[in-house]
Amino acid sequence: MPAVISKLLDKTSSAKEFLHSNQSYLSKGIITAVIVAYGAKVAYPLLENLISKPNKQHDCVNNNLLVPQKGPKKSRRNLNRIPTLNLNFILQFIKLARIMIPSFICKETILLSGHTTFLFLRTFLSIYVANLEGAIVKYIVRKEPKNFIKQLLKWFAVAIPATFINSMIKYLESRIALGFRTRLVEHSYKLYFKNQSYYRVTVLDGRLDNCAQRLTDDIEIVANTVSHLYGQITKPLFDILLMTIALANLTKSRNANIVTGPILISGVVVVSALILRLVSPKFGQLVAEEAEKKGYLRHVHTRLVTNSEEIAFYGGQKVELSHLRSAYRILAQHMEKMFGVKLWFVMLEQFLMKYVWSGTGMVVVSLPILMSVKGNGGSTGSQDNISERTQYFTTAKNLLLTGSNAVERLMSSYKDVVELAGHTARVANMFSVLEEVSNGIYHKTIVEKKNSAFKIDFKGDQAIPKGTVNFTNNNEIDLVDVPIVTPNCDVVCPSLSFQLLPGQHLLITGPNGCGKSSLFRILSGLWPIFGGQLTTPKNSMFYIPQRPYMVIGNLRDQIIYPDTQADMINKQVTEEDLRRIMSLVHLDHIVDRDGFTVVKDWTDILSGGEKQRMAVARLFYHKPKYALLDECTSAVSIDVESHIYQSAIDMGITLLTITHRPTLWKFHTHILQFDGAGAWEFKEHNAEDRLSLKKEKESLMKQPVTIARNERLKELNRLLGE
Numbered sequence: 249m250p251a252v253i254s255k256l257l258d259k260t261s262s263a264k265e266f267l268h269s270n271q272s273y274l275s276k277g278i279i280t281a282v283i284v285a286y287g288a289k290v291a292y293p294l295l296e297n298l299i300s301k302p303n304k305q306h307d308c309v310n311n312n313l314l315v316p317q318k319g320p321k322k323s324r325r326n327l328n329r330i331p332t333l334n335l336n337f338i339l340q341f342i343k344l345a346r347i348m349i350p351s352f353i354c355k356e357t358i359l360l361s362g363h364t365t366f367l368f369l370r371t372f373l374s375i376y377v378a379n380l381e382g383a384i385v386k387y388i389v390r391k392e393p394k395n396f397i398k399q400l401l402k403w404f405a406v407a408i409p410a411t412f413i414n415s416m417i418k419y420l421e422s423r424i425a426l427g428f429r430t431r432l433v434e435h436s437y438k439l440y441f442k443n444q445s446y447y448r449v450t451v452l453d454g455r456l457d458n459c460a461q462r463l464t465d466d467i468e469i470v471a472n473t474v475s476h477l478y479g480q481i482t483k484p485l486f487d488i489l490l491m492t493i494a495l496a497n498l499t500k501s502r503n504a505n506i507v508t509g510p511i512l513i514s515g516v517v518v519v520s521a522l523i524l525r526l527v528s529p530k531f532g533q534l535v536a537e538e539a540e541k542k543g544y545l546r547h548v549h550t551r552l553v554t555n556s557e558e559i560a561f562y563g564g565q566k567v568e569l570s571h572l573r574s575a576y577r578i579l580a581q582h583m584e585k586m587f588g589v590k591l592w593f594v595m596l597e598q599f600l601m602k603y604v605w606s607g608t609g610m611v612v613v614s615l616p617i618l619m620s621v622k623g624n625g626g627s628t629g630s631q632d633n634i635s636e637r638t639q640y641f642t643t644a645k646n647l648l649l650t651g652s653n654a655v656e657r658l659m660s661s662y663k664d665v666v667e668l669a670g671h672t673a674r675v676a677n678m679f680s681v682l683e684e685v686s687n688g689i690y691h692k693t694i695v696e697k698k699n700s701a702f703k704i705d706f707k708g709d710q711a712i713p714k715g716t717v718n719f720t721n722n723n724e725i726d727l728v729d730v731p732i733v734t735p736n737c738d739v740v741c742p743s744l745s746f747q748l749l750p751g752q753h754l755l756i757t758g759p760n761g762c763g764k765s766s767l768f769r770i771l772s773g774l775w776p777i778f779g780g781q782l783t784t785p786k787n788s789m790f791y792i793p794q795r796p797y798m799v800i801g802n803l804r805d806q807i808i809y810p811d812t813q814a815d816m817i818n819k820q821v822t823e824e825d826l827r828r829i830m831s832l833v834h835l836d837h838i839v840d841r842d843g844f845t846v847v848k849d850w851t852d853i854l855s856g857g858e859k860q861r862m863a864v865a866r867l868f869y870h871k872p873k874y875a876l877l878d879e880c881t882s883a884v885s886i887d888v889e890s891h892i893y894q895s896a897i898d899m900g901i902t903l904l905t906i907t908h909r910p911t912l913w914k915f916h917t918h919i920l921q922f923d924g925a926g927a928w929e930f931k932e933h934n935a936e937d938r939l940s941l942k943k944e945k946e947s948l949m950k951q952p953v954t955i956a957r958n959e960r961l962k963e964l965n966r967l968l969g970e
């Protein structure tokens with residue numbers, strides 16, 4: 249608008265005179281109007297959203313987010329809101345702000361104070377430069393080269409603090425963003441690792457679609473945007489405030505009491521702000537959807553990397569590529585849609601802010617001229633008067649320009665705030681879900697099973713784990729009527745009871761999917777129990793899966809995991825001890841080859857059998873009371889396997905073994921046999937008996953097929969767990 253005013257004034261000297269006499273009314277009017285307009289712009293949507301009812305569209309948005317179809321009211325309310333500027337956003341933002349700025353005096357507040365000071369200084373500098381430019385123009389008009397050079401040198405001198413202040417503003421903005429991010433990351437890690445939430449949130453709960461995306465990208469965007477918005481909003485506010493004061497001082501002596509212009513400008517700005525508000529796309533929702541789609545694409549990539557060898561063996565690249573393409577296409581289509589709606593919104597914004605406002609400025613400037621009595625203010629005055637007026641005009645124009653830019657920045661930051669709402673919603677939802685999960689509250693889409701022998705209690709869609717878990721120092725495992733229930737509330741076994749004492753080695757058999765590994769998950773406390781009573785020794789169980797996990801680090805780290813080197817030293821375990829353990833599992837050649845300290849990608853460089861033996865080395869290092877062995881030696885040769893089992897028993901470790909290998913029977917004293925239909929049998933086991941059953945089965949297999957033979961074979965299979 250000031251540019252237009254300037255052009256207009258350049259063209260007509262009478263207009264120059266007019267501005268000279270009416271600057272006060274014009275500048276004050278414009279500034280007041282834009283402040284009013286901005287206030288209306290911000291306040292209107294806030295009020296509107298505070299009183300608005302939830303949108304119907306919510307359900308379909310959140311179906312993508314794996315939100316429970318029939319979730320409890322509180323969580324549904326939180327997750328089903330379209331992220332936008334409303335009360336929910338304010339509450340979520342306050343929650344995050346308290347994490348980002350934990351106390352009145354902390355690193356972040358010190359950085360923010362510094363940032364604010366530099367923003368304030370920057371505004372002062374703008375006023376100083378505006379005055380300086382006015383003086384430069386004055387001396388040009390007066391043709392006074394000496395004074396001109398003096399002012400020009402001042403102008404150059406100002407460049408030094410100006411560049412310093414500008415750089416400091418950018419530097420502090422980045423530092424604040426990093427500070428906020430660190431606080432949010434620390435908080436999220438605390439929640440993510442509390443009570444194994446990282447496992448529970450994916451397996452037992454269904455509310456967070458892609459935690460990794462929220463933990464990384466969303467947190468980063470929230471921190472950066474908040475830090476950026478702080479400057480983006482504070483600086484224009486300072487600009488408007490100080491420019492208004494400067495302009496008021498500048499035009500003090502020329503006050504005019506005309507109100508038509510300010511009213512007209514205020515009206516136009518308020519109406520254009522309302523139009524923009526009315527047609528503004530739901531940026532918060534759009535960015536939340538974009539983040540979700542980006543998260544899915546990342547998830548597909550991660551799966552490909554994790555399972556690259558299996559995929560390569562299968563030659564599954566065609567299918568994987570199609571998954572990746574489809575995930576990318578969904579993201580790209582969404583972004584195209586976003587760019588589309590942004591395009592016409594930005595067009596409208598530019599049209600209203602730049603052209604409608606400037607047009608109104610022209611009208612306001614021309615009104616008093618058109619309405620003034622001929623002959624008034626038409627004189628050109630002396631050379632000095634002209635140069636003074638030119639200086640005055642240049643300064644006022646610069647101040648107006650800065651002020652109007654500030655208003656434009658403020659108004660366009662509304663869009664950023666709405667986009668921030670999208671990311672804030674994702675991060676705040678993640679925090680509340682993690683908090684609930686770490687406290688044992690899970691929500692998942694569950695179809696209630698009516699005809700199960702065990703009845704799960706539901707509150708809404710939330711299954712209530714009613715069983716009790718006692719931790720004991722007696723080293724016994726005792727289950728009384730404990731059902732095996734999956735996270736989807738499938739009852740695999742309605743009631744299981746057995747007691748095991750140290751030295752009683754248990755063999756667990758049964759068909760696939762009958763609940764053998766689930767029993768381990770229950771014994772380890774990963775899955776909640778829905779009934780009965782479980783007594784288990786505390787911190788005395790060590791689980792080894794069929795596909796062992798290799799940790800980042802060197803060979804020593806693989807053996808002692810999850811201990812650290814410091815723990816190992818505390819336990820007075822030496823590298824010599826580790827070497828002995830490695831030779832027990834026949835892995836001494838790896839120690840000779842790689843040593844204990846070389847960091848390698850052990851998942852890739854060790855064979856399947858070596859990885860399993862490494863996991864057993866871990867068991868031997870920790871020497872727990874109980875070992876939960878889930879087909880953990882299926883890739884190990886039978887002779888080494890027998891040697892490993894004997895060593896474990898010799899170390900005093902009590903074994904609970906899931907295996908399909910009959911060669912391992914002899915190492916166990918008890919057997920738990922599931923039939924796959926919910927029934928089970930727990931009894932003492934005699935290795936001799938099993939051997940004779942096995943022999944009987946082998947001889948039956950050689951006999952001709954009869955009904956009696958088949959029936960007996962079935963029975964033998966049941967007894968042998970095959």
Ligand SMILES: Nc1ncnc2c1ncn2[C@@H]1O[C@H](COP(=O)(O)OP(=O)(O)OP(=O)(O)O)[C@@H](O)[C@H]1O
Pocket residue numbers: 451734735736740759760761762763764765766767
């Ligand atoms: N995270 C999970 N969410 C939902 N259901 C699960 C989950 N993990 C396992 N299940 C289900 O629980 C049932 C028992 O699984 P479990 O892993 O205990 O079987 P298993 O007896 O160890 O079988 P296998 O011999 O094949 O390893 C299966 O039907 C399985 O699909």
